[in-house]
Amino acid sequence: MSDKKNCTCCHDCQICLSRLYAECCSCVGLCPPPDPNDVPYKSSTIEILLDPIPDLFNVLTIEDDAQKRWSSFRYQVRKDAVSYTMDRLADMETAVALHNPNNMVEMSQKVEMVNCTVAFMADCLSLKKCKTSCKSMGAARYRWFHDYGCCQCVGDTCPGYGLSEPRCLNCPRQDKMEDDEFVDDVYEYMENVAADGTNTKRQDEDNLLPEKIAFPILFKKFSFLPPTPSLSLSLSLSLSLSLSLSSYRYF
Secondary structure (H helix, E strand, C coil): CCCCCCCHHHHHHHHHHHHHHHHHHHHHHCCCCCCCCCCCHEEEEEEEECCCCCHHHHHHHCCCCCCCCEEEEEEEEHHCCCCCCHEEEEEEEEHHHHHHHHHHHHHHHHHHHHEEEEEEEEECCHHHHHHHHHHHHCCCEEEEECCCCCCEEEEECCHHHHHCCCCCEECCCHHHHHHHHHHHHHHHHHHHHHHHHCCCCCHHHHHHHHHHHHCCCHHHHHCCCCCCHHHHHHHHHHHHHHHHCCCCCCC
């Protein structure tokens, strides 16, 4: 990247790039290239929660949650590490002990160890929901990962803010790719109809039901509910009424 102090075209270049400046500035030498090692899961938001309830957190995480709302992880840490600052934690032996059980035995013989418990929420959560969920469990701190919103609740006997990598079961969602593919199919269908200007039936048109195209939000809203007769009847009546109304023309 060249010296920008006397760059006479930088201003014009950033205007030309417009909304694509952040993504493309490194391609034309206006800004440093992105760091390939800077992945989103390595950045997170952390916060200390007021008035933690350690007994409640221990009771909720002592066994696996029956409804699989969260998964608990336990590991040993030095007792004197709980009060250490984040800067000093980087030099602690706990990180080495997590990857080498032999080191764990040696450490336990030298210093007093305590069990640290963290809980990862199964689903992706917003930052606000993560904080609320961890506080309701009695956690002392929480860590919210920036990539997909994986939420980690940290117990009071843990140094710092728990584990540094996300381990949420359903975050990112497994059906995210299916949702994206469905939306792409809908847009492709609409573009083809607009280009043809006719109601010519395409080969794959049977796979794209009109109600799915007209009411994607309705299908998304109830996609998590188990199929029941009352729900199916309700959806059928709603779709039939909506489709009937859409067939009228207003002058």
